[in-house]
Amino acid sequence: MSKPTLERQQARLSALYEVSSQLGKSLDLDEVLNQVMDAIIQLTGAERGFLMLYDEDTGQLVTRAARNVDQKTIDGDAMNISRTVVERAVASGDGVLTSNAQEDARFSGQQSVVGYQLRSIMCAPLQARGFTLGAVYVDNRLMAGVFEMADLDLLMTFANQASVAIENARLFTQTDAALARRVEELSIFQRIDQQLNKSLELNRVLSLALNWAIALINADGGSIGLFERPEEAPPYLRLMVFRGADEVDEMRNVPVDHPIVQQVLAGSHSVLSHDVTESESIDGTPANVQLAVPIQQGGQISGLITLETQHAREINREDIAFVERLADRAAVAINNAQLYEQINAANQAKSEFVSLVAHELRVPMTSIKGYADLIISGVAGPLNDQQSQFLEVIRRNLQRMSTLISDLSDINRIESGRMVFDDKTFDIRETVADVTGSLHEQIEARGQTLTIDIAEEVPDVHADPTRIAQVLTNLVSNAHKYTPDNGRIIVRVTSDGHVAIVSVEDTGIGISEENQKKLFTQFFRAEDHAVRQQQGWGLGLSIVRNMVEAQGGQIEFESEVDKGSTFTFTVPLAKQE
Secondary structure, rough: HHOOOOOHHHHHHHHHHHHHHOOOOOHHHHHHHHHHHHHHHHHHOEEEEEEEEEEOOOEEEEEEEEEOOOEEEHHHOOOOOHHHHHHHHHHOOOOEEEOOOOOOOOOOOOOOHHHHOEEEEEEEEEEOOEEEEEEEEEEOOOOOOOOHHHHHHHHHHHHHHHHHHHHHHHHHHHHHHHHHHHHHHHHHHHHHHHHHHHHHHHHHHHHHHHHHHHHHOOOOOEEEEEEEOOOOOOOOEEEEEEEEEOOOOOOOOEOOOOHEEEEEEEEOOEEEEEEEEOOOOOOOOEEEEEEEEEEEEEEEEEEEEEEEEEEOOOOOOHHOOOOOOOOHHHHHHHHHHHHHHHHEEEEEHHHHHHHHHHHHHHHHHHHHHHHHHHHHHHOOOOOOOOHHHHHHHHHHHHHHHHHHHHHHHHHHHHHHHOOOOOOOOOHHHHHHHHHHHHHHHHHHHHEEEEEEEEEEOOOEEOOOOOHHHHHHHHHHHHHHHHHOOOOOOEEEEEOOOOEEEEEEEHHHHHHHOHOOOOOOOOOOOOOHHHOOOOOOOOOOOHHHHHHHHOOOEEEEEEEEOOOOEEEEEEEOOOOOO
């Protein structure tokens, strides 16, 4: 090998090393493609260079980079190359070299070679991991004999290295795009979850789910329905919300033997149909494409989202997967809404039952009380001691039943939202005086001491004075019942500038830590003997808490066994002018 040839080869290898070392420093695909093309032109001394990659969707070779010797992008009419040379290179997997395409028997008859007057051409396939990614093409249109076999060998060597860099950049770009789509999807589903879970109204949840599904895949319309499974009739799909040109307000029932519904139920998966007629459509709307996606809860199909497009756009796998994930989220919200409806229905039934029972009991109780009072007054003749005792037992138990019915009615009105509060501005000190005055005789009868401690300046409060009196009566009565004889009860009233603070403290039997957790539960009564000795239904404190909170206040307590309890509640102050 002559010295000039050796020096030339060393220079080429040095240049190859230099440009190869720059590959892989970027993962931006467009930047990598331009780097590769500029490096190839530099290595081969070509006038122009083109890099083509296979399009994943069409399978066609698409020019992704076109550069000239000045490292500028070629576009428009200047992008004229010999497709025959490129096709030969990618088909054979070997490089192609022609010193003068005008005289080369392989290409001289090609229209592109003649028309564009192409002469020196080289082309090498881009191959990585056993796959052909595309090809690189360089030429010199004016001069023949520009390239030699050594140039082709150099091009092939560099093309192999460049293929890896291109594939890495393309994979990164695809991964980055997929990640961006996933982040966008998560962001969308976050908004969907917020909207779906904000409402517990079933029709509102269904409408939101359908609206999102239509928007996500750009459908023209659709419907959403739930399966009904009556005990004595065949199951069917009840379409509850519609969207589209023929939108209707009425519900539509679709039998489960409908061909599409059958497919969904049989396979538990989405069904995509084309050229759907009115009879084949789920909601009776002819469509170019129809997608039926099941809504599944606990492994059972509970409903169906149906979407239709009237245009030529296809619903792809990504669209289907998107709607399926939406259906999973909708299933949770639908289940919550259905449970809420069931709870409301149960509460409504309970409310109606309590109202009916209270009304039906009051009528005979009024009659019994009236006749008992007449007999006690002597209208029916004189009574002996035993008869008087029996009538007093009847009267006391009638009072107990009256209190129970009143408590049940209060709870019923509070829970159903029918409790009416006659809010007004009043002096809470007067309420304390009225309540303690009415209970003073009972408290003194057991030798208990009642102390009233009211701060010098307590502003007027704004609430229902009758209900606040009911709350205070309940708390003082409890303190009286559960405080031993000769014990002490203190009623305090203070203010913090925003609320009046009322507390009832006693030196009674106290409440254990275990019972404190259940204290405000309806019908709860402790198993202590001292508690069971006193009459009660376990409703008073539940009513107290509901009434206090319904009027904008709060209630809390502190208690220790054998040392007593303190119950404290707040009442909003009246706004000062």
